[in-house]
Amino acid sequence: MAASGTVAARHRVIVVGGGFGGLLAVRALRRAPVDITLIDRRNFHLFEPLVYQVATGALASGEIASPLRGIFKRDRNVHVLLGEVTGFDLAGRRVTVGSMPDDEGARDFEYDSLVVAGGSSYSYFGHDEWRPFAPDVKTLEGALYVRRRILAAFEAAEYEPDAERRAAWLTFVVVGGGPTGVEMAGQIGEIARDTLRRDFRSIDTRSTRILLVELGDRILQDFPPRLSERAARSLEQLGVTPLTGHRVVGIDGHSVSVTAGTGESEVVPARTVIWAAGVVASELARFLAAESGAELDRAGRISVGPDLTLPGHPEVMALGDMVRVHDANGNVVPLPGLAPVAMQQGRFAARAIRDRLRGRVPGPFRYRDKGNLATIGRRRAVADIKGLHLSGLLAWLTWLFVHLFYLNGLQNRLFVFMRWTFSFVTHGRGARLITGTPGRPEHGSAGQTPRVD
Numbered sequence: 480m481a482a483s484g485t486v487a488a489r490h491r492v493i494v495v496g497g498g499f500g501g502l503l504a505v506r507a508l509r510r511a512p513v514d515i516t517l518i519d520r521r522n523f524h525l526f527e528p529l530v531y532q533v534a535t536g537a538l539a540s541g542e543i544a545s546p547l548r549g550i551f552k553r554d555r556n557v558h559v560l561l562g563e564v565t566g567f568d569l570a571g572r573r574v575t576v577g578s579m580p581d582d583e584g585a586r587d588f589e590y591d592s593l594v595v596a597g598g599s600s601y602s603y604f605g606h607d608e609w610r611p612f613a614p615d616v617k618t619l620e621g622a623l624y625v626r627r628r629i630l631a632a633f634e635a636a637e638y639e640p641d642a643e644r645r646a647a648w649l650t651f652v653v654v655g656g657g658p659t660g661v662e663m664a665g666q667i668g669e670i671a672r673d674t675l676r677r678d679f680r681s682i683d684t685r686s687t688r689i690l691l692v693e694l695g696d697r698i699l700q701d702f703p704p705r706l707s708e709r710a711a712r713s714l715e716q717l718g719v720t721p722l723t724g725h726r727v728v729g730i731d732g733h734s735v736s737v738t739a740g741t742g743e744s745e746v747v748p749a750r751t752v753i754w755a756a757g758v759v760a761s762e763l764a765r766f767l768a769a770e771s772g773a774e775l776d777r778a779g780r781i782s783v784g785p786d787l788t789l790p791g792h793p794e795v796m797a798l799g800d801m802v803r804v805h806d807a808n809g810n811v812v813p814l815p816g817l818a819p820v821a822m823q824q825g826r827f828a829a830r831a832i833r834d835r836l837r838g839r840v841p842g843p844f845r846y847r848d849k850g851n852l853a854t855i856g857r858r859r860a861v862a863d864i865k866g867l868h869l870s871g872l873l874a875w876l877t878w879l880f881v882h883l884f885y886l887n888g889l890q891n892r893l894f895v896f897m898r899w900t901f902s903f904v905t906h907g908r909g910a911r912l913i914t915g916t917p918g919r920p921e922h923g924s925a926g927q928t929p930r931v932d
């Protein structure tokens with residue numbers, strides 16, 4: 480590790496963020512003649528595409544997260560540092576880590592090359608007051624909190640004598656009709672119709688109402704319209720009502736207010752709301768912009784050049800969800816906020832560093848689009864693979880295979896495969912535990928950290 484003032488024998492690379500982009504950058508550099516310091520505020524890599532399965536009790540948290548130290552234990556030139564990056568000094572080539580486990584204050588680390596891949600978080604469109612009532616499933620803590628809220632809602636409904644109040648406990652609203660919203664809504668439908676069907680005595684969980692609110696005129700807008708329609712039909716079969724063309728205008732813990740494009744408003748009594756709409760870039764983009772003068776867009780993403788570098792800083796690359804790439808003419812290259820983009824950019828950044836060390840000038844980053852997948856539930860998914868449109872069982876099997884393939888670590892792959900196979904046969908969900916305090920659902924809301932199992 481190259482702390483401030485240390486004389487470094489080899490080229491020092493700092494990678495900030497051990498998500499998809501950062502992880503791939505470090506992996507692709509580990510055989511290179513460089514010393515790498517990987518800094519993340521978490522000690523694990525999280526497979527975000529499956530976080531919603533933790534939120535719905537299908538998988539346990541350890542099955543989709545891998546400790547970063549474990550991943551790089553055999554790579555002597557990779558140093559993992561647990562800490563939160565709070566600033567950059569691009570002129571002095573230093574990264575400031577403000578929060579570390581020893582609480583000893585901020586420390587600076589020097590680099591020769593810097594790769595920043597801080598990702599993104601959900602944006603509440605200027606309504607941060609909704610956050611405690613509508614948690615998201617971006618983090619493991621968020622997913623465990625959502626799992627508690629979903630399962631506790633059925634428990635509350637079971638002994639609620641008043642019909643209206645019971646209905647509010649059995650109404651779930653998912654905000655955002657992208658892949659995560661669709662997957663969440665579909666999973667809640669399966670829990671209600673399938674998993675919990677025989678578990679309760681007073682309530683019929685099949686009467687659960689699930690609303691999927693989407694502002695646009697169809698769900699899964701990044702997919703061809705035909706696949707959006709099929710996904711909507713599959714959701715309806717699971718008891719989900721897609722409310723397209725609707726805007727959420729209020730959330731207060733007891734109800735959600737929505738307005739349709741026609742101006743009609745409705746207040747839906749609902750005790751459980753899950754947020755899956757709109758993303759905003761990591762604050763690291765703002766820190767880099769302040770240092771380099773690079774622009775930020777409305778989603779807080781920093782503008783980078785065709786080779787992912789910051790203006791005037793060929794030694795600094797930013798990538799993944801937190802960036803907007805420009806081509807050589809200054810035009811924005813439209814790229815989706817997906818794991819494959821971050822992974823390919825991570826590999827590209829590693830190659831660019833190796834090229835520069837050999838005196839070569841790296842070319843521009845080019846994204847190879849391998850397709851788009853979204854699952855809705857058991858045997859239900861949609862896939863758009865280079866113009867080949869799949870739905871139903873084939874798309875679902877493709878989805879399963881792709882996610883198992885990209886999941887980190889053989890052990891996790893095996894566990895997830897076995898768990899999915901077992902759930903498929905038994906219709907059960909192994910991780911259906913309520914942790915924390917079920918009687919106080921307001922606790923553990925955004926800003927607080929619920930217990931992690």
Ligand SMILES: Cc1cc2nc3c(=O)[nH]c(=O)nc-3n(C[C@H](O)[C@H](O)[C@H](O)COP(=O)(O)OP(=O)(O)OC[C@H]3O[C@@H](n4cnc5c(N)ncnc54)[C@H](O)[C@@H]3O)c2cc1C
Binds near residue numbers: 496501519563565819
């Ligand atoms: C619920 C959900 C479902 C998704 N499903 C899919 C899917 O099915 N398919 C798909 O392709 N994509 C999916 N995505 C998108 C995909 O996960 C992202 O595009 C991808 O993770 C972006 O990679 P990244 O490296 O930019 O950021 P991330 O993978 O988010 O990694 C960012 C890392 O930076 C660290 N970090 C952030 N700030 C700091 C700091 N200040 N100091 C230190 N460390 C910091 C974080 O702890 C994190 O480890 C999904 C995303 C979510 C949230």
